[in-house]
Amino acid sequence: MNQLNLFIELTRLKKPIGYMLLFWPCAWGLTLVYDLSNNINVYFFYLLLFFLGSVLMRSAGCIVNDILDRKFDKQVARTKDRPIASGKIKISTGLFYAALLCALAFLVLINFNYFTILIALASMPLAFTYPLMKRYTYWPQLFLGVTFNYGLILGWTSISGNLNIIPIVFYFGAIFWTLGYDTIYGYQDIKDDEIIGLKSTSIKFKGNTKLFLIICYLLLIFSLAFGGYLMNFNLFYFLFLIIPIVQLFLYQIKTFDPNNSNTCLKIFKSNNYFGLMVFLNILIGKI
Numbered sequence: 001m002n003q004l005n006l007f008i009e010l011t012r013l014k015k016p017i018g019y020m021l022l023f024w025p026c027a028w029g030l031t032l033v034y035d036l037s038n039n040i041n042v043y044f045f046y047l048l049l050f051f052l053g054s055v056l057m058r059s060a061g062c063i064v065n066d067i068l069d070r071k072f073d074k075q076v077a078r079t080k081d082r083p084i085a086s087g088k089i090k091i092s093t094g095l096f097y098a099a100l101l102c103a104l105a106f107l108v109l110i111n112f113n114y115f116t117i118l119i120a121l122a123s124m125p126l127a128f129t130y131p132l133m134k135r136y137t138y139w140p141q142l143f144l145g146v147t148f149n150y151g152l153i154l155g156w157t158s159i160s161g162n163l164n165i166i167p168i169v170f171y172f173g174a175i176f177w178t179l180g181y182d183t184i185y186g187y188q189d190i191k192d193d194e195i196i197g198l199k200s201t202s203i204k205f206k207g208n209t210k211l212f213l214i215i216c217y218l219l220l221i222f223s224l225a226f227g228g229y230l231m232n233f234n235l236f237y238f239l240f241l242i243i244p245i246v247q248l249f250l251y252q253i254k255t256f257d258p259n260n261s262n263t264c265l266k267i268f269k270s271n272n273y274f275g276l277m278v279f280l281n282i283l284i285g286k287i
Contacts, residue, residue, distance in 0.1 A: 029155025173223025
């Protein structure tokens, strides 16, 4: 039982925000492309596959992240007790768990068409090298955005078998969504990161963070609006966009306090609701 608890702690299964932020772009992409007048059971089956894939890959990603960052995690108050950093789980055991999770994720992946399988596999190097970026660039959040929202592309191709400008537009916006919320998240560790020499957009834009967040979220909203136009969504889609806009600007940015880590964490977690709002908006747009 102790080993099971350590596995749950290692994979952050009790912190669903991570895999939900990975899942929502998948759901967006799938819903954008799927003809809801067709067999709805296929749609829900694919939603389930993407959810399972998100949980498995996020869990594997957490393990790889903890292995690569173990020396840094020991020096950060929030992460020093993680199973790898604290020595509760050996690196070899962690690698075994990560390999097992990736194998299970591959079993999920092979339910899709060949094009989706191919481009999903091509993204794996991005997914597992993200933790290294904070050593070399102040833009690890941008790298995370490119990686974390890749599911939007996969959601689209899982049905269409090809790409066009529409998923690219939504993907562009989703990257800036991640760039914003992960910058907020980074303020939890900013003091420790500065001491040990790690880089982030939180550090780069320290003192001008709200302006940076406004730019990121404006680009996100522009992408959602332009993407809706390209999709020929109904008027209700554009009217209901006001709800996620309010969530971004009147909650996230207005209440953001770089000196309050608890507030930063709450704002970060609220992006689960934002993901749901956009998902429902896309459904509304297709009615």
